[in-house]
Amino acid sequence: MKLAILQFKPRKGDVDANLAVLGEAFAQLAAEGESYDLIVLPEAALTGYFLEGAVYELAQDAETFAARVAKLWRERSAKRPVDLVAGFYENASGTYYNSAMYLRVLPEGHEIVHVHRKLFLATYGVFDEERFLSRGRRLQAFDTRFGRMAILICEDAWHAIMPTIAAIKGARALIIPSASPGRGLAGNGELESVRYWREILHAYAVEHGVYIFYAGLAGFEGGKGMTGSSRVVDPRGQTLAEGPEIGACIIRAEIDFREVDLARASLPLLGDLASVLPDLLLDDELLPALKRDALGVRST
Amino acid sequence: MIPVIDAAASLPSLEIDPGLAARWLEAFLRDELVSRRGTPNAVVGLSGGVDSAVTAFLCARALGPKRVWAIRMPYRTSSPASLSDAQRVVDALGCNVATIDISETVDGYLRQEPNADARRRGNVMARTRMLVLFDQSVKFDALPIGTGNKTERLLGYFTWHADDSPPLNPLGDLFKTQVWALARYLGVPMEIVDKAPSADLEADQTDEADLGISYAKADAILASMLLGYDDEQIAARGFALSEVSLVRKRVDGTHWKRHLPTTAMLSNTAINEFYLRPVDY
Secondary structure: OEEEEEEOOOOOOOHHHHHHHHHHHHHHHHHOOOOOOEEEOOOOOOOOOOOHHHHHHHOEOHHHHHHHHHHHHHHHHOOOOEEEEEEEEEEEOOEEEEEEEEEEEOOOOEEEEEEEEOOOOOOOOOOOHHHHOOOOOOOOEEEEOOEEEEEOOHHHHHOOHHHHHHHHOOOOEEEEEEOOEOOOOOOOOOOHHHHHHHHHHHHHHHHHOOEEEEEEOEEEEOOEEEEOOOEEEOOOOOEEEEOOOOOOEEEEEEOOOHHHHHHHHHOOHHHHHHHHHHHHHOOOOHHHHHHOOOOOOOOO | OOOEEEOOOOOOOOOOOHHHHHHHHHHHHHHHHHHHOOOOOEEEEOOOOHHHHHHHHHHHHHHOHHHEEEEEOOOOOOOHHHHHHHHHHHHHHOOEEEEOOOHHHHHHHHOOOOOOOHHHHHHHHHHHHHHHHHHHHHHOOOEEEOOOOHHHHHHOOOOOOOOOOOOEOOOOOOOHHHHHHHHHHHOOOHHHHHOOOOOOOOOOOOHHHHHOOOHHHHHHHHHHHHOOOOHHHHHOOOOOHHHHHHHHHHHHOOHHHHOOOOOOOOOOOOEOOOEOOOOOO
């Protein structure tokens, strides 16, 4: 499978201008001899991430978003088929989500394969998603023509249980569109927030034997620098490519899903987990612990 | 134009941190020789090649050079350079050295087998060296330390119950190219690191000519093979299919060489089948 990650730098709130830039990127990809199979874009790719109340003006329903992106690809690629993943703010009949879509673009028409709605809405410090958005309720893995995958959006992937559930549901690749404002200057030439991403994605890839396709939004938004750092991690945890922290880029990668089988054969942690997890989840201390104010109350 | 970054392939890396490897192997040698076996002395058969040089360097670092006996065991056809290269190691380390010529022992037997071919003669030399090494270890109240590397073990390029017989082997999980990296780090004399590896059982013999493939290629192919990649996947990484199958054939034909003798199981107390105890129990 030939993968491209488009580390995209949008202009805040200007969907038409961003579509024009995206069209140029599509044309650049299509101008290469070989066809791409999957193109991944970051979270909130065509609007920028920090929208506050403007999210209601810019959110689109899934079908409208799909049709616009699919049409753009067809126009710029001489109608080559491709699969696309992109983050967008979704208006689902008046309920608003931070979503990402897996879209199959065909020579005529398109098919929405899956829409993931972000479950963990970042709402602390600089983040304020839950003030404006509703959270998704389900984490699903879904079948693509390249095998089963799952989408996690940004903070979704900061909770280790999310990649765990995705992998148990059969995902062989985790697609992670993200918008991560950089912070923390103490780390040896690497922003601390970038280092954190690098470390957890490495750990997920190794523990579950999955590919990670991480697409980071780029560019500054009102002083907050989105850290790009898009990356491809293979199922043994090797980072195969990493985008820069600043600015747009395209990462090209050749993906061979047989690597997943080989990685899981040499480190069968996912199989072990699937066997043990029911015992951990059915533990009769778990639900009472969750019902208590688990983070503050000392257990007696 | 948006700048493009091409992803690397998922390749097993042969790179090692030689400082870490040296530290780890010194700890291994000290633990086995001093803590576990109470025999803080080592004998190493020093051939003049890089494997035994690295082994001697590691032993000297782990135990101190005065607790290391380097045994040179030339045969009358051995290259003189082997002897002098071994001396470079002794000079660099300041360890003990003994030279025991195996010609008479080997020839004493081979006189009765005048038709033995080069392979048989080489095996007799290797097994004679094993005999000498074990006897010298008793003499010096020491243990013989093996020098076989992972590449030769996987390719079966060694004499069974000879090169592989010492009870401890620090290099057995390092590919040849990794041994070279470790040798450079340890300061093994460059004449030894840079020369073409040879078993020196026949004149002008080299390992790579014997094997039909370079160590650099063999190691890269083996590293992928051990992780489960099939021949076509490995060949796609820039090797001829014939090179990949040469390596696979050697590995698949020598599994027995990496085991103890096959014992007929006759009871439900068969040793190492039913009756199981760890080596350090």
